[in-house]
């Protein structure tokens with residue numbers, strides 16, 4: 246008997262799909278979602294996801310093995326589709342019989358979904374439009390995450406509330422759909438579950454958990470910040486389309502403007518093509534995020550955070566965060 250019968254009933258398909266007690270994913274966060282946070286989330290009944298980010302296949306291999314040593318519960322691995330070693334990374338997931346692979350950062354390249362399914366794992370995809378979501382679900386995607394612009398990290402242009410209204414009525418009955426972006430409390434979770442989502446994904450709310458290895462200064466910046474401090478980066482050159490990133494305002498935000506100018510000049514000079522230009526931009530983010538999360542350089546590093554950062558005011562253990570989300574959701578559903 247669950248302590249949260251109404252919420253658990255609405256999450257049933259999601260929990261069955263993930264193999265976890267609650268259908269609450271902790272979205273992969275580069276540098277943050279490593280063995281400690283991932284295992285803590287899964288051990289607390291949620292579903293942790295390792296952020297592969299720019300890791301080499303060797304590093305991912307070691308991270309998965311170390312996570313397995315800390316939990317016997319299921320967890321997933323998030324791979325960025327533009328990673329140059331994507332297929333080797335998929336092989337590493339296969340070697341460890343990872344049950345769920347999340348493909349993020351763009352349309353999965355040809356053969357990647359098939360390569361994941363070949364070792365029996367489930368594929369979780371992101372899609373910015375309904376048409377693309379349908380296509381990905383037809384061509385092998387087993388579940389979908391819809392993520393609104395309130396989220397931390399790389400974002401699309403549309404709010405979670407609007408995406409949920411567009412996607413859920415069309416897809417929720419037949420498909421496994423999780424909602425992400427801007428969820429800070431269980432009441433919001435309950436709302437999306439009632440609309441047909443089978444579960445939710447949160448990042449910002451978990452980034453400063455006690456079990457997160459993020460630097461104490463990174464955590465302090467989150468505790469101090471309000472929703473309005475988590476701003477989306479601005480594209481300065483129309484020829485260089487950059488995916489916006491939501492992060493707390495600091496000097497690093499300004500450095501990104503300078504970086505875009507530098508890369509646009511390289512494009513003009515013909516010394517890089519568009520694909521290389523985008524990789525340079527992504528490498529900038531990976532480096533900047535590392536400086537903030539690991540080194541605690543909250544001035545110059547990137548403090549990727551979603552608008553729900555205003556609801557994060559102290560360090561809390563993962564089991565307490567999950568319990569309060571479930572309790573808030575249950576209380577909201579009981580009031581209906």
Ligand SMILES: Cc1cc2nc3c(=O)[nH]c(=O)nc-3n(C[C@H](O)[C@H](O)[C@H](O)COP(=O)(O)O)c2cc1C
Pocket residue numbers: 271272273274275277296298323349350392395396397398399425426427428446447448449450452548549550551552553
């Ligand atoms: C610090 C940080 C780093 C992130 N890094 C990644 C990443 O490497 N890959 C990815 O797919 N999503 C990344 N995200 C997005 C999260 O996985 C998640 O979808 C998002 O945080 C959910 O929205 P929320 O922040 O409003 O809870 C990141 C988010 C944050 C806050």
